[in-house]
Amino acid sequence: xxxxxxxxxxxxxxxxxxxxxxxxxxxxxxxxxxAARPRGLHYGASVxxxxxxxxxxxxxxxxxxxxxxxxxxxKFDAIRPDRATWWFDGGDDMLxxxxxxxxxxxxxxxVWNENAPGWLWALVEAGELxxxxxxxxxHVERVVDRYRGRLHSWDVxxxxxxxxxxxxxxxxxxxxxxxxxxxxxxxxFELARRHDPEVRLVLNEAHTERMDDVGEAVRRGxxxxxxxxxxxxxxxxxxxxxGHLYAYFEETTAYDYPxxxxxxxxxxxxxxxxxxxxxxxxxxxxxxxxKGAAERDAWVAEQYRSFLGEVLQVPAVEVxxxxxxxxxxxxxxxxxxxxxxxxxxxxxxxxxxxxxxxxLATAPAR
Numbered sequence: 102x103x104x105x106x107x108x109x110x111x112x113x114x115x116x117x118x119x120x121x122x123x124x125x126x127x128x129x130x131x132x133x134x135x136a137a138r139p140r141g142l143h144y145g146a147s148v149x150x151x152x153x154x155x156x157x158x159x160x161x162x163x164x165x166x167x168x169x170x171x172x173x174x175x176k177f178d179a180i181r182p183d184r185a186t187w188w189f190d191g192g193d194d195m196l197x198x199x200x201x202x203x204x205x206x207x208x209x210x211x212v213w214n215e216n217a218p219g220w221l222w223a224l225v226e227a228g229e230l231x232x233x234x235x236x237x238x239x240h241v242e243r244v245v246d247r248y249r250g251r252l253h254s255w256d257v258x259x260x261x262x263x264x265x266x267x268x269x270x271x272x273x274x275x276x277x278x279x280x281x282x283x284x285x286x287x288x289x290f291e292l293a294r295r296h297d298p299e300v301r302l303v304l305n306e307a308h309t310e311r312m313d314d315v316g317e318a319v320r321r322g323x324x325x326x327x328x329x330x331x332x333x334x335x336x337x338x339x340x341x342x343x344g345h346l347y348a349y350f351e352e353t354t355a356y357d358y359p360x361x362x363x364x365x366x367x368x369x370x371x372x373x374x375x376x377x378x379x380x381x382x383x384x385x386x387x388x389x390x391x392k393g394a395a396e397r398d399a400w401v402a403e404q405y406r407s408f409l410g411e412v413l414q415v416p417a418v419e420v421x422x423x424x425x426x427x428x429x430x431x432x433x434x435x436x437x438x439x440x441x442x443x444x445x446x447x448x449x450x451x452x453x454x455x456x457x458x459x460x461l462a463t464a465p466a467r
Contacts, residue, residue: 133443134167136458141467142413143420144457145204147172147379150191151430152198161426161448163202168253170207170378170422171195175248177240178216189247196251207422208252209378210259210305211241212289214275225276233280241289245296254301256341256378257293258286261326262306264318270325271318286326290335304330305341305378309364310408312357320364327371339419340368341378346404348386356404362411369417376420377412380405381441382453383433397440402452409460416467423457 137144145168152159162169173179174191182188192208199206224233245255263273272278277285290302304327308319323340330337342365346356365375382404384397392400412418425431427444428451443454 131458131462133165133454133458133461136462137167137421139466140413140461140464142418142461142464143168144422144461145169145207145420146423146426147209148195148198149173149425149430150194151425153194157448158427158430159198159202161444162198162204165426165443166202166204168207168420168422169195169199169204170209170256172209172425175208175244176210176213176216177221178218180244181221181240182218184220187243192248196248205253206251207254207256207303208248208300209256211244211255211257211293212237212277212285213259214273214277215260217276221276225279230280233276237277237280237285237288238292241292242296245293245300248300249297250299252297252300254303254338254376255293255297256303256305257289259305260307261286261304262308262319262322264315271322287330287333287335290330290337294336301338302336303339303341303376303378304337305343307343307345307379309342310344310346310356310361312355312360324367324371327368327373331371331373337373339374339376341376344377344380344408345424346380346382346408348382348384348400356408358408358411361408362415365412365415365418369415373417374419375415375417376422377409377418378420378422379424380408380421381424381431381433383437383439383441385433385437385439388437388439394440398452401440402456405453406456406460409457409464413460413464416465419467421461 133144145166147170148162149172152162171192174195179191180188196206221236261273262271264271266274268274272283281288293302306319306323308316309323310316327340368375382401384401387397387400423442425442427448428440428442429446431439431441433439433441443451443457445451
């Protein structure tokens, strides 16, 4: 993919925070990033090439976000689509955009068992695990070296647990697990720290919000892993909790946001910060029930309000990231015409925007 020309005008600095406002006052013109800053929080969104293709969307980012996360550009399968290729244009372009709007950039996701291209699985299936280990080490070292000193933080390991794979301890299967066993997580963190002494290192996980057997298993495994890493002296700055919320779980497993906040507090008590890394709210189940856009938008907004109203009470929470900003660019649109984000297809603020902004603005100061 050829690098795209950087958008003209993207170099304007991010908007400054409003001063002199009490937490309960949320001025109509206040942006999401503005609302977060006085509370000691960072609000942002994931970013991909839509900001190069859609100037209005790029401007929305410039106004609304204070931090960015690479959406897919720094994942293994993007950088190494085949064994001979190292493709860094995507990561470089996202970094250029972030710098242009004056926002720090988070790297996502250095190591993940779910996005291995076919050539890597072929090595596993051929029993060439020594070569898989070499590929792992080379990837972490080379990618971290390239962006050394230029990123806010790295999601070093993404989603280490998935009970559905049936492994002991609920671990997620994949090439890196096959090559190193459970030790791949610690190795990734140690290699990353060796090649960038300053970047914040994050362990990112999904499904912890669920109050079913899956959620319980993932939470249990994650707390155990965090304790193990800290006991081993690993420099773990934060745990990332994704926050993909789904309407259809209302039918089978009620969310319990106070209980989830207690889990977030438990992580904070271990001495790590907590980032909400991939927040969105899918209304797909409500679509199937024939609910209209207004009713769905109200439900989505209430989930933002209720979820963050509990989570942001925990002092360890520093960052809130939504996975993109506008509905039309949501990854969830691959399955249904959902409305999961703060802005609609025309980039207009929705009830979710107001709920999110209010939650940020009224959160206790860090």
